Structure formats: C-alpha cells, structure tokens
Amino acid sequence: MRGNIMKFANKSVIVTGSTSGIGKEIAFAFASQGADIAIIGRNADKGKEAVDTIRGMGRHAVFIATDLTNEASVKKMADEAMRSLGRVDVLVNNAGHLVSGAVPDIRPEDWHKTWQTNVTSVYLACHYLLPHMLNNRSGAIVNIASETALKGYKNRAAYGAAKAAVISLTKSMAVDHSEAGIRVNCLCPGTVETEMFNHLLTHNLDPNRHKQAMLDRRLTPFLGTIGEVAKAVLFLADPDMNYMTGSVLTLDGGSSVK
Template sequence: MADGRMAGKVAIVTGAASGIGRATALLLASEGARVVCVDLERGPADDVVDAIAAAGGTAIAVAADVTVEADMERMAQAALDAYGQIDVLHANAGIPGVGQAHEETPAGWARLIDVNLTGVWLSSRAVLPAMLARGQGALVLTASVGGIKGVRALAGYSAAKAGVLGLMRSMAVDYAAQGIRVNAICPGTAWTPLVEATYELGGGTGVGPDGAKVSMEEARERSTARYPIGRLGTVEEIAQAVLHLAGDGSSWTTGTALVVDGGFSL
C-alpha cells in the first residue's frame, strides 16, 4: 500500500459506512491513502475502519452529521489531528427521496436539500481552509444522473443533485488557481442501501404508464432494462471513478461531472 496511487495522501469520505462511500474508503485505503471514515453513527464507521485495518490499511472513524456545521468542523479537525493534512474529500453522504413535485412536502424537500446539497457544501467548506493552506487538494462530490437528466418521481432528489453540480462548477473556478481541483461523479443505479431505500419509498421505482407502482423485483428488472450495458453497476465500479478524480492521474481535470452509468443517460 505504501506505493499505491494514493500513497501519502489523506482522504475524508462522508457516508463511508455503506454503499459507494464504503467501497471508496476501502479502495482509497488499498491504494495507500489514510482514510477518515465519516458517518452518522460511530459503530458502522468503525466497521469500515476495521475492514481497512484487516487489509493492511490505515483509517479512523468519525461520527458526524453533514448538515451540522460544528460536526463538519470537528471532522476536518479530526483528520488534521490524526494525520496533519487533508488531500481529498469525497463528499458522498446522501439520503433517498421519491416523489413528483406535487407530492413533495416542504419538510421532505427541505431535508433532501439539507443533506444532499447543503451537506456537500458544509463538508467542502470545512476542509477547504486546510487545502488552501497547502495549495493543493481534490474534492470529489457525489451527484447523480438524476442531476443531469429527467428521472421519473425524483423531483427533490434530482434538484439537490443538480445543485451539487452547480456548486462543483463554481468551486472548480474559484479554487483552481490555488491548486484545488473540484469534480463530481454522476452514478447510475448500483445496488446500494440508498437505492434499495429509494425503491422501497416508491414501492419500486419502476412505474407503469398508468402510474401504478410495481414490485421491488419488477422495478429492478425495469431499471436494468434501461441500461444499454445490460446490467446495473457496482459500488466498486463507481469507487474506481472516485479514485481517478481524487488521484494525480486527473491532475488537469477540474469542473467535470464524470458520468458512470452504463449508458443510461444516453
């Protein structure tokens, strides 16, 4: 691991306890990064740290809420206290949401924006001073194909993810001259706890022409059929995209939304 692609770097991953975040934390650690695994609860974050340690990597866990400014400041300070620097932030924490615009409630809408957009801003805001002080860093934000094209019954979620892309582009311009790159990934469907929760919220994301909900199994089959590559993605494949944008192999890439969706958005 000492000579991996992320050797010598310190990476923070929010939403690290499951799904894309867990896969990314494991991958970055396997490539030599020291990883700060952030999630709402300490126990699940500790589980990821244990998995990293068992594979020979280095990591710590931090329990924090991305919607709370003080938590994000504490997260950044924990990374600095443990490792002395912050090189990478994968701002990945998010929650699902299902509903057309007329079905969304103000409280549900606010929660989607708070976690999926404001949380990305607060986590980025917390790490930027350390990156600016060193004149280098990479932010990789988790957006979605829902942020770049219309997806049925994801009004609030898609609005938040489109906001992430706007934030990414603005920060990319603001910080490029200071050596900080800001990019985003736009994943399609990989079977993660968040995706499963989305299916459950909607009674299945596959909705017929009459608007009827369908079973979880049928919803998954319908979703798969929409991917030209012929299958859903895996969290490991999406983590590879994060690794690329976080590492030196993308040193001349900033302001990019990397679509990782098996051709869905085509």
C-alpha cells in the same frame, strides 16, 4: 496502481457517508492504494467496523461521528480529521438522501432534508476542509451527484434538483480554486446494486418489474456495482490527472444518452 506504486501512498482521504455501501467501498479502495482514511457518518458500529478493516490493511483510519447537515458537527469533524490525519489530500462528498415524489407530493420537511443532506453537506464539508487544501496549494475534491441530475426522472423532483445543484457547485469551486492547485470534479452514477438497493427491491410490491424499469433506462443490460463507482472516484482523484477539473463524469450504463 502503476506496477507496485500506490497512487495514494501516505495521502489523507476523507469520505463522507462512508459507514456502508458506496462510501465504504470508496474508502476501502483508497486504503488499498496506501491512503489513510477518515470514515465520516452517523452509525458508530458500522463506522468502527470500517475502521477495523482499513487498519487490517495496514493503514491509519479514524471514525468521526458527524451530522453532515449540522454546521457545528461538521466543524468538529473537520477539526478532528485534521488532528488525526494531519492534512487532507482528498475529500469525497458522498453522503446523500433520496425522497421520492413529484413536487405536489413532497412535504416541505422532506424537501429541506433532501437539500440539506445532498447540497448543504457538501458546502459545509468544503467550507471547513477546503482552507486546509488551500494552505497546501494542492488537493482533490470529488462530489457524488447522480444520473437524475442530468435528465428528468419520474418522482425524483427533490433529489434531481439537489444533485443538479451539486454539479453546479462543483463547477463553481473548480473555477474559484484551480489557481491554488485544487481540482474539483463530480461523478454521476446511475443505479448501483448496493445492499440498500437490494433491500428496497425485496420490499417492493413487484421487485422484478421495478428492477426491469431500472434496466430499461440504460444501454447496458445490467446495473452498476459499488466497485465501479469506487474506481471512478479514484480516477477523478488521481494525482496524475492534473488536467481534469470542473468535469462531470457519468457512470450510468448510458442512461444519460438513451
């Protein structure tokens, strides 16, 4: 906000993978700055809870149950989002799926699921929503990649490769659509303390050692927060940042330079 001005007042924002964790926080951040929101995901109960929270902020919100790896489901989502919101000003492609392992250990089905969730979902969402932005000759797309896209991490072969593809896709779309007034940028977060991360930590054989390994990757003695990720996404989508497109922003505690 600048003073009492909300940067996204009356803008329509679609956030995939937003029924929980980082995606939900991103949706709430946009709503707090005046945006109407489409919550996209699979969990209807969590989706409706998120919608209720946003409506409590005085903004319009809708939950659309979507399998982001399925073309028909994504097309239906895009149609419903346009009917409910009327337009799309910002699209945040946040949905993701992580499979651990080196190439010899990753099952083909897990490899395909990782790519479908992390890469194909971005393509499908943009394929069906980008034309509406092009018609308006304005809009911002923010794709969520990962620190693993920027350098090698042990047992992250599929995830790292998929997130690197997201970076490449971001740059290609920026080149293709900048003349039409569409900005496309990418955020690469490092490890963030989400509910899912803490849940996985408690089920690790050595939680303290595992968390310390996450910390040792960075220049900071702490991990990121979902609030910081949400602020970075709003920065990339900020309508005043017209000169920023095709960019890859890291938010990783210095992991990519250590």
